[in-house]
Amino acid sequence: MLLDSAHFTLRGIPLLSFLLGLTFGSFGNVLLCRLPKNRTILGRSACPHCRKKLRAWELIPVVSFLLLRGRCARCSAEISLRYPLVELTSGLLFLAAFLHEGAFGFSTILLMFALWLLLLIALCDLDTGLIPDGLNVPLVICAMLFTFFHSGVMLSGISLALFFFGGQWLLSRGRWIGSGDVILGAGIGALLGSWTAVLVFLFLAYVSGAFAASVFLLTHRKTTADTLVFGPFMAIGAMGALFFGEAFVRLLLLR
Ligand SMILES: [Zn+2]
Structure with missing residues (x-):
């Protein structure tokens, strides 16, 4: 039992690394939007078109983009494909870092x-x-x-x-x-x-x-x-x- 759970933990780390990377990628998108304009990094993200504040389920990396089919839920403005791509890249980089080091x-x-x-x-x-x-x-x-x-x-x-x-x-x-x-x-x-x-x-x-x-x-x-x-x-x-x-x-x- 103990061995089993240890085995699961080891096998789960690549997936966890990837998910951690997705989350950091999402935070990176926020930083890239706000840092050049000297805006605070606190506060919830909004649609740049209609300014609607995003709800919790609209903030899930990659998944929200797919659920929303790349459009804002209120005004249907297109959401740039760049956001999920940055999240995915970040996820893959975190996974690559784990594989490179071979341990967490x-x-x-x-x-x-x-x-x-x-x-x-x-x-x-x-x-x-x-x-x-x-x-x-x-x-x-x-x-x-x-x-x-x-x-x-x-x-x-x-x-x-x-x-x-x-x-x-x-x-x-x-x-x-x-x-x-x-x-x-x-x-x-x-x-x-x-x-x-x-x-x-x-x-x-x-x-x-x-x-x-x-x-x-x-x-x-x-x-x-x-x-x-x-x-x-x-x-x-x-x-x-x-x-x-x-x-x-x-x-x-x-x-
Ligand atoms: Zn909108």
């Missing part, structure tokens, strides 16, 4: 929180072109604690990232990249720990950024005069390096 400990919670912050940073940069310190600074702290609990003090990742992005920022006096990108780079460097992982991160960030830029140019969605925000590609590169970095290096070295 303090380092898993730190990794979940760091990945959640990376998601919000990427979206906030897309929306506003700015990365608030309110997201960046917690990421740096969380990432340093994560690496510390994982493998002791590791400064090679954060040093390389700071040297790379800080150098660009100084050389261009903030024209090539913003100070927000430098702090984000430091956070990612701290999270990845080793300089090899940071090299994989830089490679993936620049390749995905260049790929998106060429798609935008070819489809005439943007002209060269437009600047493409870099935060989302840094987040993509960081996640790629974290989850697939070792496999990537092995592939390159053909080992």
Whole structure:
């Protein structure tokens, strides 16, 4: 009996991680709506169209969207597909963090929180072109604690990232990249720990950024005069390096 319940607990953790991620994703949607406008994060969400306050059953991540078929219950205004997608992504990131750590400990919670912050940073940069310190600074702290609990003090990742992005920022006096990108780079460097992982991160960030830029140019969605925000590609590169970095290096070295 005791063994049975222990077994159930272990098997239930991936699902619980996913559900926790969904909930945090929902909270992330609220933060992304309100932080750039300096609005309080307290108080119940409302339909942006008719201002109707949402009832409890309309606040369940993903499920409410499906029940409402993507429309407000009162005014039938379309609810952006982005809300359930952010919730789902957050759920999958929490699950990935659990699978990466292989257990539910303090380092898993730190990794979940760091990945959640990376998601919000990427979206906030897309929306506003700015990365608030309110997201960046917690990421740096969380990432340093994560690496510390994982493998002791590791400064090679954060040093390389700071040297790379800080150098660009100084050389261009903030024209090539913003100070927000430098702090984000430091956070990612701290999270990845080793300089090899940071090299994989830089490679993936620049390749995905260049790929998106060429798609935008070819489809005439943007002209060269437009600047493409870099935060989302840094987040993509960081996640790629974290989850697939070792496999990537092995592939390159053909080992
Ligand atoms: Zn409405």
